[in-house]
Structure formats: C-alpha cells, structure tokens
Amino acid sequence: MNDQTAAVRPPEPSIDRSLTLHLRGDWGAANLHRVCGWISQELTDRCGPHTRVAVWNSRGFSDAVHAVGRGEVHVAMTTPAAFTAAALDGRGVYAGESHPDLRALGVVPQRDRLVVAVHRSVGVSTFAELRDAKPALRLATSVNDGVNHVGLAAHELLERSGVDVPGWGGTVLADERPFETFAHVKAGRADAVVHEAVMLPHWQEFGGDMHFLEVEAGVLDGLRADYSWPDAVVEEGFFPGCPRFRTLDFSDFLVLARSDLADDVAYAIAWVLGETRDVIERQYRHIPPERSPVTYPLDPAAMGRAPIPLHPGAAAYYDAL
Template identity: 75%
Template sequence: MSTRPAEPRITRSLRLQLQGDWGTANLHRVCGWISQELTDRAGPHTRVGIWNGRGFSDNVRAVGRGDVDIALTTPAAFTAVALDGRGTYRDECYPDLRALGVVPQRDRLVFAVHADLGVSTFAELRELKPVLRVATSVDDGVNAVGLAAHELLARSGVDVEGWGGQFLGDERPFESLDHVLAGRANAIVHEAVMLPHWQQFGGDYRFLEVEPEVLASFDRDFGWPAATVADEFFPGRSAFQTLDFSDFLVVARADMAEDLAYAVAWILGETRHLLEAQYQHLPPERSPVTYPLDPPTMGITPIPLHPGAAAYYQALPAEFVS
C-alpha cells in the first residue's frame, strides 16, 4: 500500500518574507495560502510577511538579491534566462535560483486586431501597414507582458509607431482590456485570456497566429515556448499557435533550508484543495488557476528544483491520481 509524503513539522520558529503581486490578484492569494499552512507547521513564534510586487522580473530579482525568501513570478518559462543572464537579466543573473514548484495557469499571449482593419495574418498586416492603437502592458524591463508584446511585434515586422500608430501602455490587463472595450484601441497584445472581457469583444476581433519562425526565435533566444489556443476559445476562431504564458513559478534560493523547501512543496501538493476551492465557481479553462492541481506536474519546473522540494515530488506514489 502506497503512502503519502510525510507531513512536515518544523520545530523552530521562522521569520520569512514572501513577495506576490499588486495585492488583489492570484500571486498574492498563493502567498497567503503558503503563509497560512506553513505557519501551522512551524514553531510557535513563526511570522511571515507578504510584500507587494509586480509578479515579473522584480520578484525574481527580489529573491536573487536576498531581499525576500520566496516569490512568485509568471510566466514560469521566462525565469530560466535569469540563471545565465539573458534577456532582461543580462546585467545581473542569479545562478542560485531554485524552484519550489509551479501553480498551473494555462495562459497565452495573444495578438488581436479589429476586424475593420481587414487583416487576419501578420503577412497581411505588414502589407497594409494600418495605423494601430495597441493596448498592452508597459515595456519597462520589469513587466513580462510588455516585454513579450514588444518583442513579438518587432520580430513579426510590425512597426506600430513607424506606421503612425501608438502603444497604450498600462501595468495590468484590466486597463488594456478596457481600452479595447471603450474603443480607444483597435489592437491588443496581452495575456490573462481567461478573463471574460475577451469574450465581450472577441467576435469583433481577428486573432493572428504567430508565424513559426518567430516562435522558433523566442525558443532559441530565451527558451520561451509556443502553445496552442484551442478551437472556439475565442468566438469564431479556430485553433492557432502563439506564445505560451503559463504557470506561476514559486522561486527561492539554493541556500534555503531543505526542511523549509520540502514544507513549501508539500503545502503546494498536499493542501491544494484549499486553493482549488477558491476557483471552482469557474470552469477550469476559464479559471486563473487551472485546477485540479496535479502534484507531479507541479514539480516540473523551468529552473532546477531545490533539493528539499525535489524530495517531496520524488516521494509521491508512482500510482498517484490527482
């Protein structure tokens, strides 16, 4: 008879700093979940602080520099370049980063233009060179959406400002989606595709498939993977390829105590029902957290697992069923 991985008990009291998102989104919710369950299983004077962050390279840097003990960042794959100093981390790399696990979120970065522009491919877009008002996030070296959006357009030969257009740059997806709904934008490059706003305007927009050579360049230069958007995920749109933007990565450093790393990984896998319950009013494909959570999959990370966390995932029964 198989047994579950042993529940952690840390007798010493801990002082930990976590970093999440702006305060009301999913990364902060995960931080609260980890904090609660860890405090229950550590010494009596344990205290955990949760700092506001943006959830992108700022959180990775906060861990790498030792400002916080644990942070969450998204998309998970974008963190791999922090190990060897590529892309936005070219001035400062963090080879000692380690993962404690991932919280799955099936997401994509998509580019859509209003149907009135009369284009449905990047080739047609380059030929017509329409004036675009593009809603996206700020490209400031921190926001992963803004970074990926500008890279995607540049690598696809789309010169927004050179064609007489402009970027409408904001921090969070809600502002960008509101630009589209209000008619201030006629194009959008963004993630959080499960939000209902996309369904409100999706029928009036054309979602452009990213060209294979562009996707290959992202994988070659940054290790950023491609992914498929399923048939009819957006109204009237068949399946298409674009840039993957999935998963929340839980990041720590190699010098974290092994029992603490094990405890966090155990919490992610063995108390997952506490997080799942907060999203079950939504269909899994429209949820910001893609449930049911699967512990073996949560241990598949784009950067090396901390040995303590790896011990949890290795202890899962071979016949595990989520």
C-alpha cells in the same frame, strides 16, 4: 501495488523552530498574492509558535525574480514560469545580472497564452497581411519597462514580426495590468491588443470582433532559442468564432527561492503546495477549469516539473510521490 501502499503520501513536515520569512506576491489583489496567503497559512501551522510570514507586494515579473536572486525575500512568485529560465544565465532582461542559484519550489498551474488580436475592421488576419497594410493601429498592451513580462513579450514579439506601430503612424496605449488594456478595447480607444489572461471574461465580450493572429514559426523558434520562451496553441472556439492558432505560451505561476533556503523549509513549502491544494482549489471551483485563473485540479507531480532546477528540499517532496 496494493490499496494501502497507494494511499501513502510524503510525510507531513513539522519544523520545531520559529521562522521569519518574507514572501513576494503581486500588486496585492490578484492570484500570486492569494497563493502566498495559502503558503503562509499552511506553513505557519507546521512551524514553531512564533513563526511570522510577511507577504510583500510586487509586480510578479522580473522584479520578483531579482528580489529572490538578490536575497531581498526568501520566496517569490512570478509568471509566466518559463521566463525565469533566462535569469539563470543572464539572457534578455537579465543580461548583466544573472541568478544561477535560483531554485523552484513548485509550479501553480495557470493555462495562459499571450495573444495578438486586431479588430476585424482593420481587414487583416495574418502578420503578413499586417505588414503589407501597415495600418495606423491603436494598440493596447502593457508597459515595456524591463520588468513587466507582458510588455516585454509583446514588444519583442511584434518587433520580430516586423510590426512597427509608431513607425506606421499608430499609437501604443501602455498600462500595467490587463484590466486597463481591456477597457481601452471595450471603449473603442484601441483597435488592436497584445495581452494575456485569456481566461478572463473580457476576451469573450470583445473577442468576436477581433482577428487573432497566429505567430509565425520563425518568430516562435527564435524566442525559444534566445530566451527559452515556449509556444502553445489556442484551440478552436476558445475565443468566439476563432480557429485554432499557435502563439506564445504564457502559463503558470512559479514559486521560487534560492539554493540557500533551508532544506526543511523548501520541503515544507513544496508539501503545502501538493498536499493542501484543496485550500486554493476551492477558491476557484465556481469557475470552469478552462476559464479559471488557477487551472484546477492541481496535480502534485506536474507541479514538480519546473523550468528551472528544483530546490533539493522541494525535490525530496516530489520524488516521494
């Protein structure tokens, strides 16, 4: 392959007709909304002159998946990406309402984990020790309402690990977003936490006071088998004084649509994700990549490796790389 051939990129899209599209992001001020704004700007530049793109607020979890599957919006963002696979065949929270026609347009990388941490004063460092001690924990996590993926995963993981916080005389402090959870820990209202967003600086502020519990292999195997939830490691030293441990993977933002989205629109969105990535990367470059809510630099080929089938239009872009 010569240098001229190596420089060839998939062709830039140009859609003559004007579009009206509905996207769905997050609560309004977080990363999914920012990605939707990026898609909106770059897609509109390449479509007809009267194109309009609306970005609806969302929670970014199963509500977003259902919104696409039900045809309420054309495109939505959800995290973690792997949790969407269960919607294809109606497992877990999608039992009774599957969405087999969901398709991926791409994956925006965020290296994240769901972790279980217990204050060192409790005196446990493993789930076995936790079960033996049965302490009356004050646990901070997210709401378990069938929508919030953090609360869903936290309660599923704890239940399968034999942890019964209310049954042991403890309390659960449940909120929607991580910042409320972290505030409970920092203020001393919680002595245990199950949450994600491990790149945020709050974990560095209180992580040295916590034992991070490795999730037992049987629990992780069961979650993968039942719901297609993967596991991953947190490397030694990522949290202050913490050894390497394995836990639930909570990575990546999935850009999803239905199979009936027009092929040229799906191609255009995938092209925007891969070829205008500098637009989003430069909004995070002041943060080290391993601590950034978007893990840069973005790799277009990796963005095409999704946990659900690619839309044919999007696949045309990734296949051309």
